[in-house]
Amino acid sequence: MLDAEQLATDLESFIRQRFRVRADDVGFTRTTNLWEEGYVDSAGVVEVLAFLEERVGARLPDDLLFEPEFATIDGMARMSLERTRDE
Amino acid sequence: MDLSDAKHEPRDLAWRDGVAVDAPTGDDLLTLEGHYAFHLREGATHVLARDPLGVHKRFFARTPDGDVDDDRLLVRLLGRHPAAEVYSVPSSGVLRVGPEGVQLTERPPLDPTKDGEHADVASVRRALDAVFDRLERALEGREVWVTLSGGLDSSTIAAFAAERFPKLRAMTFRLDDGPLDDAEDLVAARRVAAHLSLPLHEVVVRPDEVLGLVDEALVHGQDWRDFNLHCALVNAALARSLEGSGVPPVVLTGDGANELFADYSPEQLEGRTYYELPRLPRGRLRRFLIRGLDAGDREVGPFARHGAEVVQPYLLAAAAYAALPDAFVEDRAAKQRLAEGLVSDRLPRFVLERPKVRAQCAREGAPGGTLALLDGRGLDQAWLLKRFAELLRVDTEWAKGLIRAGVYRTLRPTRSPS
Numbered sequence: 431m432l433d434a435e436q437l438a439t440d441l442e443s444f445i446r447q448r449f450r451v452r453a454d455d456v457g458f459t460r461t462t463n464l465w466e467e468g469y470v471d472s473a474g475v476v477e478v479l480a481f482l483e484e485r486v487g488a489r490l491p492d493d494l495l496f497e498p499e500f501a502t503i504d505g506m507a508r509m510s511l512e513r514t515r516d517e
Numbered sequence: 518m519d520l521s522d523a524k525h526e527p528r529d530l531a532w533r534d535g536v537a538v539d540a541p542t543g544d545d546l547l548t549l550e551g552h553y554a555f556h557l558r559e560g561a562t563h564v565l566a567r568d569p570l571g572v573h574k575r576f577f578a579r580t581p582d583g584d585v586d587d588d589r590l591l592v593r594l595l596g597r598h599p600a601a602e603v604y605s606v607p608s609s610g611v612l613r614v615g616p617e618g619v620q621l622t623e624r625p626p627l628d629p630t631k632d633g634e635h636a637d638v639a640s641v642r643r644a645l646d647a648v649f650d651r652l653e654r655a656l657e658g659r660e661v662w663v664t665l666s667g668g669l670d671s672s673t674i675a676a677f678a679a680e681r682f683p684k685l686r687a688m689t690f691r692l693d694d695g696p697l698d699d700a701e702d703l704v705a706a707r708r709v710a711a712h713l714s715l716p717l718h719e720v721v722v723r724p725d726e727v728l729g730l731v732d733e734a735l736v737h738g739q740d741w742r743d744f745n746l747h748c749a750l751v752n753a754a755l756a757r758s759l760e761g762s763g764v765p766p767v768v769l770t771g772d773g774a775n776e777l778f779a780d781y782s783p784e785q786l787e788g789r790t791y792y793e794l795p796r797l798p799r800g801r802l803r804r805f806l807i808r809g810l811d812a813g814d815r816e817v818g819p820f821a822r823h824g825a826e827v828v829q830p831y832l833l834a835a836a837a838y839a840a841l842p843d844a845f846v847e848d849r850a851a852k853q854r855l856a857e858g859l860v861s862d863r864l865p866r867f868v869l870e871r872p873k874v875r876a877q878c879a880r881e882g883a884p885g886g887t888l889a890l891l892d893g894r895g896l897d898q899a900w901l902l903k904r905f906a907e908l909l910r911v912d913t914e915w916a917k918g919l920i921r922a923g924v925y926r927t928l929r930p931t932r933s934p935s
Contacts, residue, residue, distance in 0.1 A: 448796075465921075472742070475922045476795035476805045489626055492609050492811070493929040495921040 437485060438507035444481050445503065449474060460503040482506060488514040520736050520908065521592045524824035525765045527573060527817055529553035532651055546611045547624055552817075552828065554606065556587050562615030569624055570773075570832050571608030571811035574739060574818070576925075578602040585614050590818075591919075592736050592909050600911045605925030608811045618931035627807055627839050636840035638858030644837030645677055645859070648830050652769075653681045656828075660766040664755060665689050665717065667705020669856055669868055670771030674830055676863040678769050679713045688718040688758070688768075690751045692727060692886055701885075705871060712865045720758045724890050727754060731896065732908055737818035741905035741916060743898050744792045747887040749815040756823035766825050772816050773831040777838040778852050779803035786892055800843025807839065809923020 438460055445451065449469055451458050457467060464470045470478055475495075483490055494513055499505035518524075531538045531551040541549055543559050546566040554575035557564040563585040567575055577587040578598035587606070588594040594603055606612055610623035636644075663675045665687040678685050689706035697703060703719065710717035730753040735741060738749030759766055775781050779802040784791045795802060816827045831838065845851055856869050891897075906916035919926055 471793075473793045473795045476809075477797065479922050480795070480797055480801060480805065491621075491623075491930075492607055492808075492924045493621075493927045495924060496918065496926045497929065 432485065432511065434504075434508045434511055437482075437511060438503050440485060441478070441481065441507055442503050445469065445478065448477060461505075462503075463501045464503070465501050478506070482510045486510050486514045490514065520732060521590060521596070523590065523737065523818075523821045524760070525821050525826065526589065527552070527821050527826050528765075529555065529573070530655060530828065531555075531568075535647065535651060537651070537655060543611065543613075547622060550833065552833070554589065556585070559613070560615075562613050562617075564611060564613050565606040566611040567606050567608045569608060569627060570807065570835060572817060572829060572832055574814050574925075575606040576603055577606055577614070578604070579614065583616065589821075590737070591739050595909050595911060600915050604928045605811070607924075607927040612928075614928075619928055620932050620934055621930040622934040626804075627835055635842045636837050638855055641834070641837045641841070641855060642859055644834040645830065648833040649677050649681050651833075652828060652830065656682070656767050660684075660764065661769065662686050662688055662718075662759070662766055662825075663715070663769045664752075664771065665706045665709060665715070666702045666771075667707075667709050667868070668702070668771070668871065669852060670774040670831070672709045672771075672864050672868045673774075673856060673860050674769055674771045675709065675713055675715065676860045677830070679715060679863075685715060686718060687713075687715040688720060688755055690755050691719065691721045692890060693721050693723050694885060694890065705868070708865060709868060713863075718758065720755050722754045727887060727890060728894065728896075730754060730757070731891075732904070733822060734819060735901065735905045736908050737822040738813065738815045739818055740813040740815065740920065741898075741902045742813065742920065743888075743891075743901055745813040745815045746901055747891065749819050750887045750891075752816050753819040753822070756820040756825055759820075759825050760823045768820055768825050768827050770816055770827060770829055771831065772827075772829045773810065773835065774852070776806040776810055777803060777831060777835060778846060779806055780849070780852055781806070784888060786889060789892070791888060791892075798843075799846050803839075803846060805923065807835065812920045812923050812925045 442460060458469060490510055491513055494500050494509055497509060500509050531541060531549045531553045533549055538545060538549060541555060543557055543564040546555060552568050552572040554567045554573040565577055567573055574589055575587055576591050576594045577585050578594055579585055579602060586597060610621045613620045661682045663678050663685060665671045665675050666689060675687060687710045689703055691703040707717060727750055730750055734746055734749040734753045738746060740746060779799040781794055783793050820827045853869050902916055903913055906913045
């Protein structure tokens with residue numbers, strides 16, 4: 431079964447590749463705020479959401495997008511699994 | 518008129534199984550179709566719902582004494598409540614806010630299934646006919662217009678509407694930015710209107726007049742994103758030209774078709790790329806574009822400001838479009854193929870073959886229109902966001918966080934549906 435750690439790993443890999451994050455970028459971590467730090471732009475938010483929904487196999491609730499914790503890789507992974515398991 | 522004023526509040530249009538519903542109950546709200554935003558009471562609980570695609574907007578705030586205040590216009594609600602307390606009613610379900618907390622009962626998403634029953638040209642035709650049957654009844658006696666750019670989306674709506682509304686009139690926008698050339702929307706709109714025997718009201722607007730509409734397009738379009746603001750400007754100019762008609766006219770538009778087909782493309786202007794899209798296959802992209810109709814009021818808002826109502830027939834038939842198979846939609850000519858079966862007997866051939874032109878760009882080839890106008894004046898995305906925040910009297914960070922992935926900020930439920 432998919433756990434938060436695996437999902438975070440997969441998500442990090444996806445974001446690094448998709449948004450061309452340099453390997454030596456020390457500002458990019460699993461606790462970096464992806465929106466505020468500009469790693470993911472507005473079109474990219476949808477791509478991240480699509481990736482997560484495909485991995486968890488369910489549509490994520492809209493309110494999740496506005497949770498403060500749903501801005502980091504770790505937060506997204508954890509909350510995506512929590513909220514879809516709650517539904 | 519104060520910037521937060523609107524001459525008309527959009528009337529709710531709601532149907533259940535094809536029958537008009539004027540006074541729904543809370544239980545009705547999960548399955549109602551149409552364009553609407555309702556706020557009902559069930560004892561001490563407030564029940565709020567928008568139509569499934571969020572065409573009508575509604576924002577709410579909880580008051581310190583546990584009541585719920587709501588408004589269609591964000592700027593008005595922000596005038597009464599702190600920004601931190603203001604949220605959008607989600608279009609994804611029915612929200613109940615009461616003494617026991619916040620509960621969201623979600624509707625099944627308008628989500629095409631690969632394995633389910635699929636639509637085809639015939640089923641889309643039936644869906645559009647059913648929509649226009651309802652509209653013919655609901656709009657009887659009203660003054661009805663159709664916006665017409667000369668493109669396939671608006672021309673298709675015009676063709677259907679012309680058969681139902683004998684006094685239908687068309688309207689089209691042109692930015693007066695130089696001599697008219699054959700590639701412009703106006704030229705195409707004239708040809709379509711003539712073919713359909715529709716009187717055409719040409720709204721030709723000078724650049725300085727359009728720039729004078731930016732503030733109201735931001736406030737009434739309820740969106741700072743450039744692609745929607747540029748479109749809201751066109752609609753504000755069109756709407757302003759209708760003002761003074763007395764009983765609110767109804768304007769049918771071709772909005773929503775691009776989301777249903779995911780056939781948007783970025784625009785290139787002076788070496789810059791505008792309107793970037795998520796990089797997803799069209800079949801998947803359309804799910805998110807449809808979901809993204811939740812945020813942005815580029816049509817209903819500007820027209821309400823000037824006293825008119827908007828109806829978007831494509832979105833009233835969205836279920837049929839959403840059921841078109843992914844494989845069909847992946848074909849870049851999908852819309853044209855569908856149109857062959859829907860309207861090829863009613864529209865001139867050139868409409869089905871004309872390349873897509875966005876209203877904001879106004880011409881085939883190098884973009885013009887409101888996009889080029891604002892680009893040329895340096896009114897870029899960053900400026901629009903800042904100005905939006907100033908007008909709503911919020912900080913820029915709050916304004917930026919208002920919309921994410923096409924959805925307005927909404928409240929997390931505190932309890933599950935019973």
